[in-house]
Amino acid sequence: MSIYLDHNATTPVDDRVVDAMLPYLKGGYGNPSSGHRFGRESQQAIQCARERVAALIGVQPAQVVFTSGGTEANNLALKGVMALADENSGLVVSAIEHSSVLQPATALQAAGCPLAVAGVDSDGKVKSDAFEQAVSKKNVALASVMLANNETGVVQDIAQLSEVARRHGVRMHTDAVQALGKLDIDFSALGVAAMSLSAHKIYGPKGVGALVVEKGLRLQPMLHGGVHEAGLRAGTENVAGIVGFGMAAELMQSGLIQRTDHCERLRQRVEQALLKMAHVVVFSRQVTRLSNTLFFAVKGIEGATLLMSLDRDGIAVSSGSACTSGSGKPSHVLLAMGVEEGLAHGAIRVSFGSRNTVEEVDLLISSLQRQIKSLLKLNSGWA
């Protein structure tokens, strides 16, 4: 029986979300573009979900464009905006973005788009002056900085950054995939032109997300072939998935404080135990983080090794982004923070969820204590 502590990688779907989705899998199967009753029912279901997602972040339903997930939303934001920007317009991203922002940015750069990367400080916060310098250059069309980082949990001051960007005539996009449901998000207050969301981080199904856009944002679609999503995203809608997303969003409307307090307490417990151990570095402690995320490393211990030991003890955590965890490379986020590569290789991410308990966390702690002790002993045995 494994204890799941990798909620930033994905979350189990809430039973109430499953219940909401089921009718649209089993029956209620009309193609929303069809003119008959089955189609109309599917359309209504999508509209209801759209309203729920919109309500969670304070926008109009028409501002929500459903996609197949966070990766697609990020791709659509960057490529969609830059395709319609003036020729040779530039793009700014932060050094700690998820690969689904960095890779499209790199692809755009390879196609001739000037790209600037704004660095972060040792805590993982975007350097304001570096950011300002980047957006103040001539012809920058878009800046993208994530609201909360999936590895460190660090929360950026997007409202402040978007104000700086706006002063220089630059629009802002923010990847809020990890932040949704963990922070109180107000789209307009953040001053962004576009925001990416994903369902499977908020106890909703995988395969569905959204790009939320400000009214009037010019966006070239990435998927052609039909007038779905107001012409911005072609393809028969994933009705059950969208319905699930809507329900998951609705469930996130209440209980934010309880969820964050709960996770904060669990994290504090683990963090206190970790800080008592020698050789342990906890990243980004000094800055605002998502309350559920704990990113640390043990000097001299390979992350992969510790992960395996924890797994043997029935503990499921990760070494950083799931999307890139197979690569064997150290976290680009930590490297951008100036963390020495050897230490970065040792990074472990624990991400709590609303159903984790104190008992589970105590098992994690005792496992960590045991495994770290024995691995350090092994190391010293070689000295």
Place this chain on the structure above:
Amino acid sequence: MSKSERVPVYLDYAATTPADPRVAEKMMACLTMDGDFGNPASRSHIFGWKADEDVKIARGHVAALVNADPREIVWTSGATESDNLAIKGVAHFYRKKGKHIITCKTEHKAVLDTCRQLEREGYEVTYLDVESSGLINMKVLEEAIREDTILISIMHVNNETGVVQDIAAIGELARSRGVIFHCDAAQSAGKIEIDLEKMKVDLMSFSAHKIYGPKGIGALYVRRKPRIRIEAQMHGGGHERGMRSGTLAVHQIVGMGEAFRIAKEEMAAESARLLALRERLMNGFSDMEEIYVNGDLSHHVAGVLNISFNFVEGESLIMALKDIAVSSGSACTSASLEPSYVLRALGREDELAHSSIRFSLGRFTTEADVDYTIELVRKKVEKLRELSPLWEMYKDGVDLSKVQWAAH
């Protein structure tokens, strides 16, 4: 919808299908805490490994239906995305080799709109005509191929008419001329035999929701021998060998895998059953005057029947038939009042194109459904014709083509 209104008989399987209960069950097991909900890219724990194993099995099922290698299957969010990925992916990757693409006028919008986008980017696209049967003329295709042609995209089964193209022959031609061949098989996979070991198809788009799987998931077959390269359209974590980034939706994938597994097992029997039902439907109309079948029934998938009813106004017809769920024109374009571009490509006049109905039967269609439909359609067409001045003129022997219509 009041309780007294009956549930319409569903005859729109070409628009979408309900998930087979066996598919829904498999999907349910991949959602919650006690199921395989993990992120398959999580390499460090059992939750990830189990999810990854489920994906592997599903990939095998999809590959098996079309006799492909599992490594040739790339998951996408649906056939629309697969079409976009195939066509843009090839166009961008091989842009130095050439910028000419050949497709045909009866393709799905996902192919046509993608081609139009590429035209805006400086590519040249030839949109071939089809014969009145709906079939491509091989000679015409051959003559359209140029030195700088990099891609041919022709669908296997047309979604509006049900006509089946000879993709084996197109594949042979394309290969002999060194042109990559993409085939949209959204309407054919699981309904007619596809053997990618034999057929020289380089890229093939699949949809799950046309074959009793869920909406929002599809796949693109990308040939390994000879190796076909495509430029990724979705960038990120490098999933699907870098061809399509994004966390894999395990429950969706498992659903698609199960749908394809079932289709492989039941295809032959189902096809025979649907053929019998379609013939029953056709027979029910066979003595009606002035009806035209759109698409050659001898090169045709079993479950689809597209008929134009002359002297009946299209909108009125569709409204009169509200007790059956059918469509006039492809679902993806029925929001607009344009006559079907597919039927116009077959040579149908606007009027006949407008008054066409696509009946598409499926796994849960019964003889009773068909009989009810026959009765309803006959009744309503008769009634609408009674109200039609054109029908009256036709009955009086007036040659309508000779009439000078006053301008409105």
